[in-house]
Amino acid sequence: MSIILETTGLTMRFGGLAAVTDFSASIPKGSITGLIGPNGAGKTTCFNMITGFYRPTQGQVFFQGQELTGKSPHCVCRAGIARTFQNIRLFGHETALENVLIGAFVRQKTGWIQSVLMTPASRREENQLRDQAMELLDVVGLANIAQEKARSLPYGAQRRLEIARALATQPSFLLLDEPAAGMNPQESLELMDFIRTIRTRFDLTILLIEHDMKVVMGVCEHMWVLDYGLTIAEGCPEAIQSNPKVIEAYLGEEYVRHA
Amino acid sequence: MKNTTWLNLLLILCLGLFLWWADGTLDGYKIRVLNLIAINIILALSLNLIYGFTGMFSLGHAGFMAIGAYVCSILIMTPAQKETQFILQEAYFWVQNSHAPFIVAVVLGGLTAALFGVLIGIPLLRLGDDYLGIATLGFAEIIRIVANNIPRVTNGALGFKGIPDHANLWWTYGWCVLTLFLIVRILNSNTGNVFKAIRDDETAAKAMGINIFKMKLLSFSFGAFCAGVGGALLASLVNTIDPKMFIFIQTFNILMIVVTGGLGSVTGSILAGIGITVMLEWLRFVENPITIGSWTMAGIPGMRMVVFSLLLILVILFRREGIMGMREITWAGIARFMKRGKA
Numbered sequence: 001m002s003i004i005l006e007t008t009g010l011t012m013r014f015g016g017l018a019a020v021t022d023f024s025a026s027i028p029k030g031s032i033t034g035l036i037g038p039n040g041a042g043k044t045t046c047f048n049m050i051t052g053f054y055r056p057t058q059g060q061v062f063f064q065g066q067e068l069t070g071k072s073p074h075c076v077c078r079a080g081i082a083r084t085f086q087n088i089r090l091f092g093h094e095t096a097l098e099n100v101l102i103g104a105f106v107r108q109k110t111g112w113i114q115s116v117l118m119t120p121a122s123r124r125e126e127n128q129l130r131d132q133a134m135e136l137l138d139v140v141g142l143a144n145i146a147q148e149k150a151r152s153l154p155y156g157a158q159r160r161l162e163i164a165r166a167l168a169t170q171p172s173f174l175l176l177d178e179p180a181a182g183m184n185p186q187e188s189l190e191l192m193d194f195i196r197t198i199r200t201r202f203d204l205t206i207l208l209i210e211h212d213m214k215v216v217m218g219v220c221e222h223m224w225v226l227d228y229g230l231t232i233a234e235g236c237p238e239a240i241q242s243n244p245k246v247i248e249a250y251l252g253e254e255y256v257r258h259a
Numbered sequence: 260m261k262n263t264t265w266l267n268l269l270l271i272l273c274l275g276l277f278l279w280w281a282d283g284t285l286d287g288y289k290i291r292v293l294n295l296i297a298i299n300i301i302l303a304l305s306l307n308l309i310y311g312f313t314g315m316f317s318l319g320h321a322g323f324m325a326i327g328a329y330v331c332s333i334l335i336m337t338p339a340q341k342e343t344q345f346i347l348q349e350a351y352f353w354v355q356n357s358h359a360p361f362i363v364a365v366v367l368g369g370l371t372a373a374l375f376g377v378l379i380g381i382p383l384l385r386l387g388d389d390y391l392g393i394a395t396l397g398f399a400e401i402i403r404i405v406a407n408n409i410p411r412v413t414n415g416a417l418g419f420k421g422i423p424d425h426a427n428l429w430w431t432y433g434w435c436v437l438t439l440f441l442i443v444r445i446l447n448s449n450t451g452n453v454f455k456a457i458r459d460d461e462t463a464a465k466a467m468g469i470n471i472f473k474m475k476l477l478s479f480s481f482g483a484f485c486a487g488v489g490g491a492l493l494a495s496l497v498n499t500i501d502p503k504m505f506i507f508i509q510t511f512n513i514l515m516i517v518v519t520g521g522l523g524s525v526t527g528s529i530l531a532g533i534g535i536t537v538m539l540e541w542l543r544f545v546e547n548p549i550t551i552g553s554w555t556m557a558g559i560p561g562m563r564m565v566v567f568s569l570l571l572i573l574v575i576l577f578r579r580e581g582i583m584g585m586r587e588i589t590w591a592g593i594a595r596f597m598k599r600g601k602a
Contacts, residue, residue, distance in 0.1 A: 051466065077468030089463035091456045093523070093585055102456045105449050106468030112477065115448030116441055126449060169468050 004029040004205045005050070005081075005173055010059035012045050012229075019045040020229045023059070027173075027222075032199060032206045034216045036240075037226035038249065043209045044086055046226070047175050051083050052076040063173065078106055082171035084162045086178045086209070092151035096142055096161050099150050100133040103168030133168060139198070140164040155182055160194075167202060174198075176208040180215045188212055192219045217241065225249070263590045271436060278428045290428060291496070292540050297431035298492050300532035301438045303516040304525065305485030308442055310514075311522035312451070313478040314458030315384065316392040318510050320486050322399030325406060325505035326375055327368035327487030328494035329413055332422045333357060334364035335495065344419055348410045361425040365434070365491040372487025375402075376480035384475045399510060406502040418501025419494075426495035434492060438485050443525060445481070454478050455523075508564075512539070515567065519574050520581050527583030535567075542566055 003026045010023040020042040027033055035043050048054040050061055052073040061068045068076055082103075091099050108129065114122035137143045140160040145153065150161060159179060166174060179195070180188045192215055199206055210216045216223065217237045225233040225240060227249040233240055240246055281293060302320065309317045336344070338356050345355075359367065383394045406413045445451050453474055456464045465471055494500045512535075520531030542563040549556045574581065 053462075053465075073465040074468045074470045077466060083466050085463065085466070089460050089466075091459040091463065093459055094452065094455055098452045098455075101449050102452045102464070102469070103467050105453050108449060112445055112448060112450040115450060116444045118444070122448070129449065165467065 002029050003027065004064060005207075006062040007046075007050065008060050008062075010046065010049050010061065011057050012042070012049055012054055013057045018229050020049070020226070023049075023224075023226070023231055025224055025231075025234070027205060027207060029205055030199070030203070031221050032195060032208070032219055034220035034223035035207060035209045035226065036211075036216055036223060040228075041226040042229040043226055044177060045229075047083060047177055047209065050076075051081060051175065074106070077169055077171075080170070080172040081175065082166035082169045082173070083175040084159075084166055084177055084179065086181065088155075088158045088162055090150040090158055090162060090165070092149065094150055095147050096137060096150055096153065096157075096164075097130070097133055097146040099161055099165050100136050100168045101129055103165040104129045104133060104170075106169050136164045136167055137161075139167075139201070140194075156187060159183075163198070167198065171202075171204065173205045173207070176206065176210075178209055178211060180210055180212040183212075185214070188215050191215065195219050266590050274432065274436070278432055282428055292536065293428060294426065294431045294492075294496050295540075296533050296536045297428075297435040298489050298496065299513070299516060299536045300435050300529055301485055301492070302489040302513045303520065303528040303532045304438055304442050305482040305489065306513050307517045307520070307522065307525065307528045308446075308454075308485070309479055309482035311517060311524070311528075312446060312458060313454040313475060315475060315479060316388055317395045317479070317482070318392050318507070318514070319379070319395030319399045320513050321505040321507065321509040322395075322402035323372040323376065323483045323486035324490030324493065324509060325399075325402050325502070326372040327365075327490030328500050328505070329368075329406060330371045330487070331364040331368035331491030332419045332494045332500055333412075334359040334367060335361055335423050335425060336419065336421075340421065344417075344421075345411075345414055347415055347417065350414075351411050354412050361423075361430070361495065365430075365488055365495075368491035369484040369487040372490070373480045373484035376483025377476060380476045380479045384472060384479060396507065396510075399505070399507070403502045403505050406505070413502070416502060418499060418504075420499045422494055422498045422500065424495060424498055426492045431492055431496070434488055438488065439525070439529075441481075442485070446525065450474075450477075458523075515571050518571070518581055521583035521585060522581065523585040524581065524583035524587055526588040527581055527586075530582055538570075539563065539567070 005027040007023055007025050010020060011018065012020045023046055035046060037043055045054065049056045052068070052071050052075065055070045063079055063081060066079065068079060091102060094102070108125065110119070110122035110125045115126070134143060134146060137146050140163060142157055142161055142164065145157065150158065153161060163176070163179070180191050183191060195206060195208070196219065198204060208220070220237060222236055223234070223240055224231055225246050232249055233243045233246045235243070281290065302324070306317070306320055309315050333354055334357055337358060341350055341355055379398050383391060386394055407416050446454070453464070453469055456467070456469065457471055457474060461471060516531045516535050517528055519535060520527030520529070545562045545566055546558050546560055548558045
């Protein structure tokens with residue numbers, strides 16, 4: 001399997017604090033992988049380095065053979081990497097449909113001058129984007145509330161809308177930051193199915209950060225474990241579960257007893 | 260879709276009929292107020308695009324207006340007129356001899372303002388919120404002081420007098436409708452959605468692949484263009500301009516219209532533009548001596564601004580989102596309202 005994303009020795013220091021040290025990962029195309037670790041282990045920092053929100057102190061990011069290190073977030077998105085946020089960040093005053101349309105803007109060919117002049121090309125494209133956006137909302141099950149303001153949506157719907165919005169940028173690589181946060185077990189179960197579905201449907205590679213062990217172990221094919229910024233383990237779920245270092249750092253004895 | 264286009268055209272036709280009637284019957288003062296309404300709406304819409312829709316707190320509107328006003332005035336005055344005006348120092352050759360028809364002058368006034376918008380936007384738009392407000396306020400002051408100190412272009416503190424009064428109801432309302440059309444078209448396109456996205460959450464917008472800086476610059480310079488057009492029309496309407504005309508109060512008045520109407524509401528800006536312009540004129544009576552029974556209050560110049568500032572405080576206290584909030588009056592909304600009335 002070919003590698004879609006590769007990081008080599010990613011390190012992020014904030015002053016004297018090393019948030020992430022020497023994070024190296026190769027992610028095969030089409031896989032679902034996970035990034036786990038206790039609070040403050042540096043998972044989101046890794047996401048921010050990959051998506052261009054932070055410029056790594058050291059190390060490099062390669063995406064489809066192209067170097068992305070230090071590129072600005074919008075360039076990273078244009079290259080085909082989309083993300084969601086740990087604390088949902090929707091465009092609150094806009095409707096669900098508009099949120100998805102905003103995601104599609106990065107692939108829009110006609111610009112504002114054409115919309116002002118109402119050229120046929122621009123009208124056609126805007127209609128097309130609208131149809132595609134409705135389709136995406138349908139995929140995440142929000143088509144019936146497309147005209148609702150994003151901030152008035154229930155929590156679960158907001159999470160799904162954020163994913164739909166990320167998908168609208170037509171990514172080939174999707175980073176999900178704690179997609180199951182705040183979900184009950186039933187919802188988490190549905191989420192696992194949903195993640196697998198979108199992977200196949202949109203031909204995606206997915207990297208997710210997650211605290212919910214059921215989700216991580218259930219859906220990921222490979223994972224990295226961070227603790228205090230260091231990569232302490234990597235492997236398939238079974239290997240991670242029995243790795244003593246991980247058990248000590250993160251899963252704790254309790255988990256072992258219940259598992 | 261088609262229906263609303265017809266309704267909009269009908270509305271413009273009604274406006275045209277009203278203007279035709281007003282032009283023939285109303286006295287000069289009332290026509291002046293009508294003209295000011297149109298100009299204030301243009302200015303309010305442009306500031307609303309920058310502040311209300313894209314979330315950039317800009318206090319530089321007076322600066323852009325000044326640029327538009329000066330460029331337009333220089334272009335519409337004849338060389339002979341300019342010769343009599345520049346008494347402090349002789350005008351530069353290109354100032355002295357440039358001359359253009361009114362419409363070209365207004366467009367060039369707007370474009371020059373937009374150019375300045377780009378030039379100051381490049382360093383300033385990286386700033387956030389309050390910092391941007393302070394920096395743009397500084398920009399407007401710089402423009403005013405520069406205008407005071409380049410007498411060979413602006414005639415210094417004397418300013419210009421006797422600027423040809425091309426701006427009549429047709430021009431001002433023509434530009435007003437055009438501005439409204441352009442801004443509504445942009446806001447209704449996906450570009451408009453992106454502006455609002457930047458206002459709502461810049462970080463998320465970045466993650467969506469939006470080049471924040473480019474889009475902010477677009478919105479800012481477009482707003483600057485409209486402000487320049489408004490300034491140009493104002494110059495031709497009031498016939499005289501000087502640097503003192505473009506002090507902070509000018510920006511404040513427009514900001515007041517935008518905030519009262521509702522940040523992020525086009526129809527709010529229009530309603531407040533009409534309301535506040537009319538009130539600003541009507542309230543002039545508080546500056547005259549007032550007699551209530553046996554008690555007489557001497558007229559205090561500037562009293563109406565006190566009343567107005569109080570009004571703004573009340574709006575902020577009791578209806579922070581303005582008259583309209585972020586809502587709009589739409590044809591669909593009116594239709595719904597009528598139906599509810601019947602049922």
